[in-house]
Amino acid sequence: MVFSSLFFLYVFLPICLFCYYICKTIEQKNIVLIAASLIFYAWGEPVWVSLLVISAFVNWFASRLIGYLKKEPKKKLVAAAAIVFDLALLIVFKYSGFIVENINAVTGLGIPVPEIVMPIGISFFTFQAISYIMDCLWGTVKPQKKYINFLLYLSLFPQLVAGPIVRYSVIDEEITNRKIRAVDISEGAKRAILGIAKKVIIANNLYAVVEQFFGTDITNLSFCGTWYTVILYSLYVYFDFSGYSDIAIGLGRMFGFHFNENFNYPFICKTISEFWQRWHISLSSFFRDYLFYVPIFGKPRKYFNLFLVWFCTGMWHGASWNFIFWGLYFGLFIFIETKIGKKRLKKWNKVWTHIYSKIIIVIGFGIFYFTDLGQLGRFFMNISGLSMITNGNEFSDILTRDSLINNLFLIIFAIIVSMPILEKVKYFFYKWGNNTVYAAGQLGGTLICCALLIISSILLVDNTNNPFLYFRF
Amino acid sequence: MENKEVQSVKKRKRKKGLNNIPRKGVERGFAIISLMIIVPIFFVAALLMVILPRPEVSEIEKRKLAGMPEFTFDSYFSGEYTAGLTEHYDDTVPYRDDLKNVGYSFKSLFGIHTEDEVKVVGKPSVIKPVGDNKDGQSEASEPDAAENSKTESQQSGENPGTESQPEHSREESSQETSQESSEDEEVTVENGIIVVKNNGHYRALELFGGGSGSTYAEALNNFHKDLGDSVKIYSMVAPLASEYYTPASYSDFNASQKDSIKSIESKLDKDIVSIDITDVLGEHKDEEIYFRTDHHWTPLGAYYAAETFAKAAGLSFKDLSTYKKNDMEGFVGTMYGFTEDANLNNDPEVFSYYTPGNIDKCMTYYYTTDFEYTGKGRFFNGVGDVRSAYLTFMGGDEQVVKVKTDVKNGKKLLIVKDSYGNAIPGYLFGSYEEIYVVDMRYFGLNLVDFVKQNNVTDMLFTMVSYSAVGDNADNLENLRTQAKGRKIVDEGLKDED
Numbered sequence: 001m002v003f004s005s006l007f008f009l010y011v012f013l014p015i016c017l018f019c020y021y022i023c024k025t026i027e028q029k030n031i032v033l034i035a036a037s038l039i040f041y042a043w044g045e046p047v048w049v050s051l052l053v054i055s056a057f058v059n060w061f062a063s064r065l066i067g068y069l070k071k072e073p074k075k076k077l078v079a080a081a082a083i084v085f086d087l088a089l090l091i092v093f094k095y096s097g098f099i100v101e102n103i104n105a106v107t108g109l110g111i112p113v114p115e116i117v118m119p120i121g122i123s124f125f126t127f128q129a130i131s132y133i134m135d136c137l138w139g140t141v142k143p144q145k146k147y148i149n150f151l152l153y154l155s156l157f158p159q160l161v162a163g164p165i166v167r168y169s170v171i172d173e174e175i176t177n178r179k180i181r182a183v184d185i186s187e188g189a190k191r192a193i194l195g196i197a198k199k200v201i202i203a204n205n206l207y208a209v210v211e212q213f214f215g216t217d218i219t220n221l222s223f224c225g226t227w228y229t230v231i232l233y234s235l236y237v238y239f240d241f242s243g244y245s246d247i248a249i250g251l252g253r254m255f256g257f258h259f260n261e262n263f264n265y266p267f268i269c270k271t272i273s274e275f276w277q278r279w280h281i282s283l284s285s286f287f288r289d290y291l292f293y294v295p296i297f298g299k300p301r302k303y304f305n306l307f308l309v310w311f312c313t314g315m316w317h318g319a320s321w322n323f324i325f326w327g328l329y330f331g332l333f334i335f336i337e338t339k340i341g342k343k344r345l346k347k348w349n350k351v352w353t354h355i356y357s358k359i360i361i362v363i364g365f366g367i368f369y370f371t372d373l374g375q376l377g378r379f380f381m382n383i384s385g386l387s388m389i390t391n392g393n394e395f396s397d398i399l400t401r402d403s404l405i406n407n408l409f410l411i412i413f414a415i416i417v418s419m420p421i422l423e424k425v426k427y428f429f430y431k432w433g434n435n436t437v438y439a440a441g442q443l444g445g446t447l448i449c450c451a452l453l454i455i456s457s458i459l460l461v462d463n464t465n466n467p468f469l470y471f472r473f
Numbered sequence: 474m475e476n477k478e479v480q481s482v483k484k485r486k487r488k489k490g491l492n493n494i495p496r497k498g499v500e501r502g503f504a505i506i507s508l509m510i511i512v513p514i515f516f517v518a519a520l521l522m523v524i525l526p527r528p529e530v531s532e533i534e535k536r537k538l539a540g541m542p543e544f545t546f547d548s549y550f551s552g553e554y555t556a557g558l559t560e561h562y563d564d565t566v567p568y569r570d571d572l573k574n575v576g577y578s579f580k581s582l583f584g585i586h587t588e589d590e591v592k593v594v595g596k597p598s599v600i601k602p603v604g605d606n607k608d609g610q611s612e613a614s615e616p617d618a619a620e621n622s623k624t625e626s627q628q629s630g631e632n633p634g635t636e637s638q639p640e641h642s643r644e645e646s647s648q649e650t651s652q653e654s655s656e657d658e659e660v661t662v663e664n665g666i667i668v669v670k671n672n673g674h675y676r677a678l679e680l681f682g683g684g685s686g687s688t689y690a691e692a693l694n695n696f697h698k699d700l701g702d703s704v705k706i707y708s709m710v711a712p713l714a715s716e717y718y719t720p721a722s723y724s725d726f727n728a729s730q731k732d733s734i735k736s737i738e739s740k741l742d743k744d745i746v747s748i749d750i751t752d753v754l755g756e757h758k759d760e761e762i763y764f765r766t767d768h769h770w771t772p773l774g775a776y777y778a779a780e781t782f783a784k785a786a787g788l789s790f791k792d793l794s795t796y797k798k799n800d801m802e803g804f805v806g807t808m809y810g811f812t813e814d815a816n817l818n819n820d821p822e823v824f825s826y827y828t829p830g831n832i833d834k835c836m837t838y839y840y841t842t843d844f845e846y847t848g849k850g851r852f853f854n855g856v857g858d859v860r861s862a863y864l865t866f867m868g869g870d871e872q873v874v875k876v877k878t879d880v881k882n883g884k885k886l887l888i889v890k891d892s893y894g895n896a897i898p899g900y901l902f903g904s905y906e907e908i909y910v911v912d913m914r915y916f917g918l919n920l921v922d923f924v925k926q927n928n929v930t931d932m933l934f935t936m937v938s939y940s941a942v943g944d945n946a947d948n949l950e951n952l953r954t955q956a957k958g959r960k961i962v963d964e965g966l967k968d969e970d
Contacts, residue, residue, distance in 0.1 A: 183504040
């Protein structure tokens with residue numbers, strides 16, 4: 001089930017909220033949440049919901065063993081076994097086709113390519129399970145005693161299929177002991193509405209433009225057309241994915257959970273390293289904590305681990321070479337930035353670092369878009385301007401011009417919302433003013449959210465099918 | 474003493490003000506107020522979606538909306554059932570079309586509106602010189618699967634089938650209708666659509682990808698071979714509106730339809746009469762010869778085409794002044810659904826059609842696409858919804874029609890057409906004794922047998938350029954070769970006066 005569907009918004013969610021709030025005890029509420037989460041998942045994966053339940057059981061059982069065992073090597077062995085199990089799931093369901101295709105390509109063997117359809121959200125819940133096992137091993141969290149509570153953690157539907165990758169430590173306490181306050185419900189609802197609006201009003205409409213230009217052969221696309229489209233695509237990915245995270249965080253809060261932020265206005269970054277501290281934070285911090293600082297092959301090797309992390313980051317995004325290039329591409333720039341040094345980078349003119357980082361990020365999203373390597377090659381020819389020489393492509397074209405005119409306000413609005421301007425406005429109402437100012441801000445915010453909900457719902461009428469981008473991963 | 478009392482009263486009063494309440498309390502209070510605003514909106518919307526009646530057809534998209542899926546264990550475990558349930562719910566939102574109109578109006582706020590604005594829909598690509606082209610749509614960029622699915626679902630069923638069919642043929646408009654019609658000719662081979670503003674009105678134009686029409690020409694030549702000289706064959710390909718109204722700035726994206734028609738002409742046998750109407754229509758382009766909001770020409774445009782055909786065939790032809798003009802106001806055609814452009818919806822036009830003077834002396838007989846007789850009635854039918862006004866002619870495409878006129882000249886015409894051709898027959902009621910109308914996409918019998926057994930004297934192939942140079946042309950050869958040697962019985966003869 002996707003969040004941005006009328007069925008979710010007006011059938012699943014109201015029933016779920018109603019059942020949740022009429023329950024009195026946390027135990028009852030948890031059972032409602034587990035049932036809702038399993039129904040939510042089974043709606044799209046009626047068979048593979050079993051995989052989720054089994055995966056939860058295996059990881060919970062391993063964590064119990066880790067807690068029970070006294071000797072470190074034995075603990076490590078159990079943890080390793082659980083992680084191998086998790087990674088095996090991922091490899092079988094997500095990468096087996098890709099691996100076989102590449103083996104065939106290299107060796108010329110005609111091994112039949114397995115046609116396995118990847119269960120949605122497997123990348124997310126598997127990573128959550130791995131982080132939990134590692135935390136149990138390191139003793140940063142206590143293994144959960146009850147399977148049902150662990151199942152709730154892993155299957156919690158707001159974050160189940162497209163993140164953020166919530167650490168167990170973040171909601172450990174709240175699983176059994178949480179207060180559902182009016183402020184949480186109200187703020188959570190508003191946050192979720194903002195997320196839906198980001199997806200439906202901004203992301204979907206940006207994507208329509210992107211598809212118009214990139215969804216066909218781009219050989220003859222002009223220089224400006226390529227830049228225009230890839231910039232819109234970058235904005236689209238941000239709004240699509242951060243919108244989803246907003247909905248997840250908002251819904252979580254309505255149920256009394258406080259997830260960590262997943263995005264922090266990534267486009268205001270000055271360096272690529274900073275970008276990744278602001279973009280998909282739960283994933284980059286996962287790799288930082290569970291891969292980068294972990295001595296996998298003997299002692300930790302900084303630069304080897306750096307590229308390993310970025311290889312894995314790319315690979316995580318999809319079983320396709322362009323994602324691996326995408327990860328390594330960012331790894332390369334972070335490597336260069338590390339070599340230059342933070343202090344020296346800070347001294348550089350801010351205007352230039354902003355321009356540098358935006359160009360690298362935007363081109364990066366081009367790599368992210370084109371899973372077809374032939375199209376990716378043409379993209380590089382176009383964006384570098386080389387195709388103006390080799391293929392006689394135009395500098396600009398009328399389609400780009402008219403598209404810009406037809407979508408100018410949408411694009412300006414998207415850019416404004418991607419900056420922390422609204423955050424500042426909110427801060428003003430919350431911190432600077434007295435209670436009257438706060439009240440005015442609250443009322444204004446509520447009315448805006450109602451308007452956004454209505455507009456988004458109306459636009460959803462025209463979107464009988466609009467899956468979220470991040471369902472692919 | 475008194476002063477102190479007054480002060481303490483004032484103090485107490487001040488304490489009651491909003492600014493003197495602890496922030497936490499205010500936060501909680503306003504959280505509750507916020508919820509009192511949001512929750513009712515949310516739950517009322519959810520409730521309305523349950524209790525309000527759900528539509529079954531979308532008039533804008535001209536299609537049947539997703540029905541309720543049937544539960545089976547297979548469909549459940551394959552995920553089809555739950556997906557179908559979601560689709561049914563999302564697809565049949567109460568007041569769907571009205572809400573879509575509001576949504577499109579909202580989207581029109583995204584950009585700047587200028588006097589010479591152009592909105593682009595789809596993925597037009599620059600047209601390469603004709604020499605590079607293979608036949609058909611080769612140079613039009615192939616729409617991707619996602620777009621196809623949306624476009625098809627939107628366009629499927631030019632013929633909504635349920636309410637606009639003539640009485641007798643209503644039963645025939647089965648559920649398959651919307652499926653089959655998804656192969657509609659004019660938009661599958663498009664090179665994108667542009668919506669332009671000229672003379673203060675919005676007009677949607679399908680850009681033409683170009684093509685040489687070899688398949689079409691070859692099929693006609695084969696018909697000629699099979700039928701010999703006893704049947705005179707005419708070819709009249711209709712250009713799209715984009716031939717005349719495309720702004721100069723978009724000419725690179727729009728191939729010349731005259732070139733395609735010339736190319737077809739050069740490939741046709743000499744005995745086949747090719748009628749080029751591009752210039753004739755061009756002379757009248759300041760009149761309303763094409764709809765601005767629909768993908769068809771207007772009945773007026775068809776009149777000029779029919780007149781040109783009559784001249785070429787040496788037929789007697791009545792002037793337009795002898796026809797009765799019928800107006801239907803508020804017509805917004807198919808292009809609104811395709812382009813989702815609110816400007817088209819807000820700029821409706823008048824659907825005018827012309828009925829000949831001898832209409833009362835003419836009888837129209839309706840048959841299924843396999844020529845099973847279904848009943849007789851009028852050629853021009855009333856339609857329930859003005860948005861389906863183009864169904865006025867014979868109620869759509871999915872039947873074979875025979876018109877018996879009051880003319881006694883022994884001439885029998887068979888028109889092989891797509892939906893463009895629907896507007897032609899009405900102008901020939903004074904020129905032929907009998908007119909058969911066959912849709913090239915749906916006819917189920919062998920057309921050579923049909924022509925021979927019904928003693929047809931003239932055959933007119935008339936369709937829009939997309940059909941002639943695109944995939945639809947493949948149907949023509951099928952019509953010639955399919956279901957050969959069957960005896961064709963006209964049950965309608967029993968019903969003739």
